[in-house]
Amino acid sequence: xIRFLAVRALTLLAGLFLASLIIFISxxxxxxxxxxxxxxxxxxxxxxxAIRERLGLNVPxxxxxxxxxxxxxxxxxxxxxxxxxSIAAEIAEKAQVTVPLTFYSLTIALIVALPLGVFAAYRRxxxxxxxxxxxxxxxxxxxxxxxGLLGIVLFSTWLGWLPSQGFPRDGWADPLAAxxxxxxxxxxxxxxxxxxxxxxxxxxxxxxxxxxxxxTAMSRGYTRLGALVRHGLPGVxxxxxxxxxxxxAGLLVGAVVxxxxxxxxxxxxxxxxxxxxRDLIKVQSTLFVLxxxxxxxxxLVDVVHRLIDPRLRVEEQ
Amino acid sequence: xxxxxGGTLHHLVRSPRGAFALAVLxxxxxTALVSLFWLPGNPNQSNISEAWQSPSPTxxxxxxxSGRDIASRLMAGARVTVLVVLGAAIVSGVIxxxxxxxxxxxxxxxxxxxxxxxxxLIAFPTLLLAIMLAAVFGSGLPVVVASVGIGFGVQxxxxxxxxxxxxxAEDFILAAKAAGLSRWAILRMHLLPNTAPVFTVQLSxxxxxxxxxxxxxxxxxxGAPPSVPSWGLxxxxxxxxxxxxxxxxxxxxxxxxxxxxxxxxxxDALREAMDPRLRFGGRRDGGExxxxxxxxxx
Amino acid sequence: MTVTTSGTSPAHALPLEVNDLTVSIGDTELLHxxxxxxxxxxxxxxxxxxxxxxxxxxxxxxxxxxxEAEVRGSIRLGDTELVGKPxxxxxxxxxxxxxxxxxxxKTALNPLLRLGHQMTEALALHYSLSRAERKEAALRLAAxxxxxxxxxxxxxxxxxxxxxQRQRAAIAAAxxxxxxxxxxxxxxxxxxxxxxxxxxxLFRELTEGDDTSLVFITHDLAVLAEVAERVLVFDGxxxxxxxxxxxxxxxxxxxxxxxxxxxxGGEL
Numbered sequence: 001x002i003r004f005l006a007v008r009a010l011t012l013l014a015g016l017f018l019a020s021l022i023i024f025i026s027x028x029x030x031x032x033x034x035x036x037x038x039x040x041x042x043x044x045x046x047x048x049x050a051i052r053e054r055l056g057l058n059v060p061x062x063x064x065x066x067x068x069x070x071x072x073x074x075x076x077x078x079x080x081x082x083x084x085x086s087i088a089a090e091i092a093e094k095a096q097v098t099v100p101l102t103f104y105s106l107t108i109a110l111i112v113a114l115p116l117g118v119f120a121a122y123r124r125x126x127x128x129x130x131x132x133x134x135x136x137x138x139x140x141x142x143x144x145x146x147x148g149l150l151g152i153v154l155f156s157t158w159l160g161w162l163p164s165q166g167f168p169r170d171g172w173a174d175p176l177a178a179x180x181x182x183x184x185x186x187x188x189x190x191x192x193x194x195x196x197x198x199x200x201x202x203x204x205x206x207x208x209x210x211x212x213x214x215x216t217a218m219s220r221g222y223t224r225l226g227a228l229v230r231h232g233l234p235g236v237x238x239x240x241x242x243x244x245x246x247x248x249a250g251l252l253v254g255a256v257v258x259x260x261x262x263x264x265x266x267x268x269x270x271x272x273x274x275x276x277x278r279d280l281i282k283v284q285s286t287l288f289v290l291x292x293x294x295x296x297x298x299x300l301v302d303v304v305h306r307l308i309d310p311r312l313r314v315e316e317q
Numbered sequence: 318x319x320x321x322x323g324g325t326l327h328h329l330v331r332s333p334r335g336a337f338a339l340a341v342l343x344x345x346x347x348t349a350l351v352s353l354f355w356l357p358g359n360p361n362q363s364n365i366s367e368a369w370q371s372p373s374p375t376x377x378x379x380x381x382x383s384g385r386d387i388a389s390r391l392m393a394g395a396r397v398t399v400l401v402v403l404g405a406a407i408v409s410g411v412i413x414x415x416x417x418x419x420x421x422x423x424x425x426x427x428x429x430x431x432x433x434x435x436x437x438l439i440a441f442p443t444l445l446l447a448i449m450l451a452a453v454f455g456s457g458l459p460v461v462v463a464s465v466g467i468g469f470g471v472q473x474x475x476x477x478x479x480x481x482x483x484x485x486a487e488d489f490i491l492a493a494k495a496a497g498l499s500r501w502a503i504l505r506m507h508l509l510p511n512t513a514p515v516f517t518v519q520l521s522x523x524x525x526x527x528x529x530x531x532x533x534x535x536x537x538x539x540g541a542p543p544s545v546p547s548w549g550l551x552x553x554x555x556x557x558x559x560x561x562x563x564x565x566x567x568x569x570x571x572x573x574x575x576x577x578x579x580x581x582x583x584x585d586a587l588r589e590a591m592d593p594r595l596r597f598g599g600r601r602d603g604g605e606x607x608x609x610x611x612x613x614x615x
Numbered sequence: 616m617t618v619t620t621s622g623t624s625p626a627h628a629l630p631l632e633v634n635d636l637t638v639s640i641g642d643t644e645l646l647h648x649x650x651x652x653x654x655x656x657x658x659x660x661x662x663x664x665x666x667x668x669x670x671x672x673x674x675x676x677x678x679x680x681x682x683e684a685e686v687r688g689s690i691r692l693g694d695t696e697l698v699g700k701p702x703x704x705x706x707x708x709x710x711x712x713x714x715x716x717x718x719x720x721k722t723a724l725n726p727l728l729r730l731g732h733q734m735t736e737a738l739a740l741h742y743s744l745s746r747a748e749r750k751e752a753a754l755r756l757a758a759x760x761x762x763x764x765x766x767x768x769x770x771x772x773x774x775x776x777x778x779x780q781r782q783r784a785a786i787a788a789a790x791x792x793x794x795x796x797x798x799x800x801x802x803x804x805x806x807x808x809x810x811x812x813x814x815x816x817l818f819r820e821l822t823e824g825d826d827t828s829l830v831f832i833t834h835d836l837a838v839l840a841e842v843a844e845r846v847l848v849f850d851g852x853x854x855x856x857x858x859x860x861x862x863x864x865x866x867x868x869x870x871x872x873x874x875x876x877x878x879x880g881g882e883l
Binding site: 210211212213215216217218219220221222223224226231234235238309310311 | 707711717723726729792
Binding site for chain 2: 011014015018019022023026027137138140141142143144145146149150152153157249250252253256257260261271272275276278280283287290291294295298
């Protein structure tokens with residue numbers, strides 16, 4: 001087990017390193033002159049030079065990279081050239097919207113997908129199951145933006161139940177208001193990802209129903225349903241857990257578009273804005289933070305999976 | 318064993334999902350083609366005085382906020398969709414296949430680092446990749462196609478690689494090697510044709526996801542430029558007015574959903590049409606199949 | 616069988632009567648009017664090629680057919696008619712009256728649960744046991760089926776023990792609640808030849824007296840000869856021949872039976 005943890009940690013570090021390299025190279029080397037890009041086409045040469053000085057771009061590239069990397073791990077990301085605010089502070093602030101949104105969506109996705117997926121598999125022939133399956137496929141084909149817009153029309157414009165834009169200015173001081181703002185967005189992404197997860201759970205449950213060891217459990221005295229629940233579903237649960245990392249990554253990414261749609265002051269919207277502002281340095285750090293979170297989550301899921309699944313444990317004799 | 322294309326197509330058309338998928342995609346291709354030569358109106362001509370007209374003989378679906386004909390924009394948008402889908406298919410197909418072959422069968426020194434690279438790139442969500450490329454190269458359809466191509470390419474690579482390794486371990490490959498076939502010949506004649514089912518299904522899925530990606534990216538402003546009507550862009554334009562003209566949102570959403578659905582169903586139908594007939598019968602462990610066979614289908 | 620838990624005495628085997636059993640799934644009829652009887656304590660062998668219906672018949676008796684299957688005819692265990700019974704009532708009989716050993720222990724056992732737990736599951740489902748009693752029963756069962764080092768096996772997961780040990784554990788799981796009828800579907804086919812003999816010996820020991828009847832399914836004549844007293848020959852969903860083992864082996868009547876014997880040739 002220790003050995004596995006060590007290897008997994010190393011793999012994570014290698015991944016982080018590689019990701020940081022890719023991001024750095026893409027954003028620093030490719031545009032040619034970063035300072036020019038940031039300054040814009042109308043900037044004078046002196047202005048561009050000033051930017052270059054401020055960002056430390058005259059230092060050799062590898063040193064810039066190490067400097068940045070060091071900054072990432074110590075939390076010192078500098079300030080944005082364009083807005084002057086501290087990058088790290090802003091990321092932390094915007095994360096207060098994006099992270100809860102992601103978990104809110106995940107909860108909705110799980111609540112929808114797990115019971116419905118199992119039901120659709122167990123009662124395959126019944127009409128509700130078939131309707132669900134069709135809905136599931138269609139829902140997975142719907143673009144998030146459209147679903148969000150339709151949601152706004154339904155819940156905001158017509159019913160007036162939920163706000164369609166924005167997030168309370170004082171953040172989480174009033175938790176209920178904050179949750180209300182996040183509900184429609186979370187429903188949008190949650191239902192779409194839930195549709196994808198639903199298909200997966202249904203497929204996994206179907207396999208479980210036909211699985212040999214479930215039939216063996218029946219032979220010991222379980223009813224059909226009992227055998228499925230006691231012996232089949234834990235396997236399904238394990239599969240879902242192993243998928244969880246991917247799911248969260250998908251939800252995080254979905255948040256980018258959804259935050260834009262609902263005007264939520266989260267990381268996604270900030271990222272889009274910064275790209276528009278040509279604030280490459282900030283974009284660099286934001287992208288890396290997001291990727292690092294996704295990679296770390298993937299590693300965490302691997303470890304949890306390893307801990308739970310006896311097949312993956314190596315017994316020390 | 319090579320894919321019997323005629324048989325597959327036949328099987329595909331017979332199944333309800335396959336027929337629906339082919340019909341929708343055929344319609345898409347046809348619309349895109351026709352739109353090159355003829356459109357009911359002008360998709361780009363703004364005429365504020367004609368804004369927000371209801372459906373009429375001149376404007377089949379009415380006009381939008383700038384007075385442009387919606388039906389024409391939808392049809393012209395089909396062009397963008399077809400371009401994106403084809404581009405994504407080619408790029409992700411080539412990248413996926415190349416990476417899969419090298420990381421499964423290439424020299425050991427290349428394999429390990431490639432596997433790590435693939436895993437990292439998979440963790441890198443396509444949208445973030447697209448945003449990054451857009452930040453560097455500016456927005457536009459090539460960025461969309463490139464990022465979608467890379468993003469799905471690595472996913473395809475991972476799946477195809479697993480498939481390649483599995484097939485490579487089969488006895489008939491061993492027999493081919495013993496018969497003296499070169500590695501390239503084995504690859505060309507045995508390995509690749511047998512991964513065709515998995516590859517095709519993945520590609521079909523990737524094409525569906527590419528449309529969703531384009532819609533999202535165009536919405537954010539990283540995709541098609543404002544002068545080019547794309548369905549994603551149409552969604553963005555309709556947002557400002559949803560409280561007064563909610564119906565305008567429907568059209569581009571419906572076309573996107575239908576097309577993506579068609580690709581998903583195509584993938585499902587392809588899997589059914591290709592899988593059981595190309596797989597080797599019997600089980601690898603030599604155990605006896607019981608009378609019931611396999612009853613679980615997804 | 617000599618395994619006992621607190622207080623309960625082993626159930627005696629009941630006679631099994633199968634009459635005109637027909638099983639269909641969808642439009643396809645898979646078993647066509649199977650009839651046979653099994654006396655208490657008897658060892659009956661089912662032989663035939665794959666797809667001949669022998670496994671299906673055993674599953675029908677055990678009530679383990681898939682939900683879509685339609686069953687007609689009669690299966691009587693003692694006084695109880697099994698055809699037409701709802702799943703809940705059949706479940707009460709499974710494990711306690713009827714035990715099943717499947718072919719591939721790797722897939723038949725739950726990979727996520729310890730062997731000791733699985734070995735005593737049928738017992739725990741039909742009787743209430745304390746934790747200590749359950750643990751004790753597991754150890755005794757392990758010893759009964761000839762597992763060396765029962766302490767380790769009971770705590771182990773299926774993938775941590777050898778194929779032969781897995782199958783013995785599966786047999787223990789099937790007999791834990793002392794069913795009067797034991798159905799074994801090709802239990803030795805997936806095992807090494809060296810291990811097979813031991814497992815076959817175990818089956819003989821477990822079914823020696825009148826306490827337990829055995830239905831032993833196999834496609835291998837040599838294995839059949841070691842275990843069965845009487846034989847049913849299956850083909851195409853029907854019983855085509857029936858008789859004592861010696862008679863089947865030396866003087867088969869039906870051409871298909873003859874072909875089977877002939878194919879086995881010098882292995883006997």
